[in-house]
Amino acid sequence: MTIETNNPHSWQEAIRVYSQPRVLGMLFLGFSAGLPFLLVFSTLSAWLSEADISRTTIGFFSWIGIMYSIKVFWAPIVDRIPLLFLTNLLGQRRSWLILSQTGIATGLLLLAFTTPENSIQLFAIYALIVSFSSATQDVVIDAYRIEAMEKEYQAAMAATYVLGYRVATLAAGAGALYIADFINWQAAYIAMAALTGIGIVTTLIIQEPGHSIKTDTLAHEEQLINQLESRVHVKGLAQIITEWFSAAVISPFAEFFRRTGKYAIIILLLIGTYRITDITMAVMANPFYLDLGFTKSEIASITKLFGFFLTITGVALGGILVVRFGIIKILLLGSILVITSNMLFAWLSVIGPELTMLALVIGSDSLAGGIATAVFIAYLSSLTNTAYTATQYALFSSLMTLFPKLIAGFSGIIVDSYGYFAFYIYSSILGLPALLIIIYLLKNARAYKNTMGH
Numbered sequence: 001m002t003i004e005t006n007n008p009h010s011w012q013e014a015i016r017v018y019s020q021p022r023v024l025g026m027l028f029l030g031f032s033a034g035l036p037f038l039l040v041f042s043t044l045s046a047w048l049s050e051a052d053i054s055r056t057t058i059g060f061f062s063w064i065g066i067m068y069s070i071k072v073f074w075a076p077i078v079d080r081i082p083l084l085f086l087t088n089l090l091g092q093r094r095s096w097l098i099l100s101q102t103g104i105a106t107g108l109l110l111l112a113f114t115t116p117e118n119s120i121q122l123f124a125i126y127a128l129i130v131s132f133s134s135a136t137q138d139v140v141i142d143a144y145r146i147e148a149m150e151k152e153y154q155a156a157m158a159a160t161y162v163l164g165y166r167v168a169t170l171a172a173g174a175g176a177l178y179i180a181d182f183i184n185w186q187a188a189y190i191a192m193a194a195l196t197g198i199g200i201v202t203t204l205i206i207q208e209p210g211h212s213i214k215t216d217t218l219a220h221e222e223q224l225i226n227q228l229e230s231r232v233h234v235k236g237l238a239q240i241i242t243e244w245f246s247a248a249v250i251s252p253f254a255e256f257f258r259r260t261g262k263y264a265i266i267i268l269l270l271i272g273t274y275r276i277t278d279i280t281m282a283v284m285a286n287p288f289y290l291d292l293g294f295t296k297s298e299i300a301s302i303t304k305l306f307g308f309f310l311t312i313t314g315v316a317l318g319g320i321l322v323v324r325f326g327i328i329k330i331l332l333l334g335s336i337l338v339i340t341s342n343m344l345f346a347w348l349s350v351i352g353p354e355l356t357m358l359a360l361v362i363g364s365d366s367l368a369g370g371i372a373t374a375v376f377i378a379y380l381s382s383l384t385n386t387a388y389t390a391t392q393y394a395l396f397s398s399l400m401t402l403f404p405k406l407i408a409g410f411s412g413i414i415v416d417s418y419g420y421f422a423f424y425i426y427s428s429i430l431g432l433p434a435l436l437i438i439i440y441l442l443k444n445a446r447a448y449k450n451t452m453g454h
Helices: 011-019 021-039 041-049 057-067 075-080 086-090 092-112 120-148 150-181 185-205 215-231 237-273 276-283 285-292 296-325 327-351 355-382 386-408 410-419 420-430 430-444 445-450
Strands: none
Touching: 011 021, 011 150, 011 296, 021 041, 021 092, 021 120, 021 150, 021 185, 041 057, 041 150, 041 276, 041 285, 057 120, 057 276, 057 410, 075 120, 075 386, 092 120, 092 185, 120 150, 120 355, 120 386, 150 185, 150 296, 150 355, 215 296, 237 386, 237 430, 276 285, 276 327, 276 355, 276 386, 276 410, 276 420, 285 296, 285 327, 285 410, 296 327, 296 355, 327 355, 327 420, 327 430, 355 386, 410 420
């Protein structure tokens, strides 16, 4: 992994990276990944809030998003198991994409034809279908993104991916809110289900990426299989299953710990805490705006539409800064910006429903979030070995959201008990551990870098 840029690129070279065709192509896959996320997260929270569901229940509802955090458990299946007929026709990555995208569309339609007032349990099950299918799609898209281009382009690939992702969240956020405001929530979710067609068409157009495995990785994998078989004496089908489990499940994790050595736990702690601030605060975002007195159209215009343009600015800037300065320094910058911008929400909770102040707060938060998101995706991508792309990245991205999602589930309790001001101070403080870890890695950059070659 590149901790700092050994041969720094010029500003012109850093900007020109966005002209690469496959870098541009990630826009559409990013859109496909981003569309369902808000529909089971903050947009769904707005629907639940308007349906007069308690804030505590809304907070617990965010646990549906834990599917994104435990996808590592089925990532080895996505990485290694072919789908009958589809894999022969489309390839490993594209066949799983089609399957997961179909699941997303189905789940959204099921949500559209029910309401939380009538059956909150059934509503939760349908949201779970969307979340599971979306998490599976993320596993495949992440693997495709890493395998499609060399590591030096991963920051730019991450940036255009996030751009597409944010366009989708604009549709699933502002677009859904506008439709719900002028028609109803059912119409909004039917429209979102129709937009999943963009991802399906993209999957049919793109080519299957190459998938190479280094000789030393294969040697370690074979050694691990032999060691396991020497301890577990099985034959026939049991032996086949044992070999597959060793290669697909055990080897990816063993390879990561072998490569990173003493820094493995520190890296995993960073991954698990870097996004804790923005994930925790996002659960209560739409209820916060509504409780302050903003209308759904004002929320859509400022937090979604205006925030979108600041986010993509931050994403593009993050990609350029990584190419120019390397990853760790920009990780530090992103962490500081996210914590600082989150404090502004506490300020807004005191001021009240002032549109100018909302725009200032959302602009700062969106710019900070764009930079932090782009650099963090590039960081996670750089940690993977292409022999286990889907499984290792799923591990990292699962850890990225698991602890924050668990913490976020209690957001409603904090708001109900102490108010929004205390909640945003609390969510800002949660970002400090990641900041301290990055400072530690920056001080030990040379030794850390030597453990990351792969």
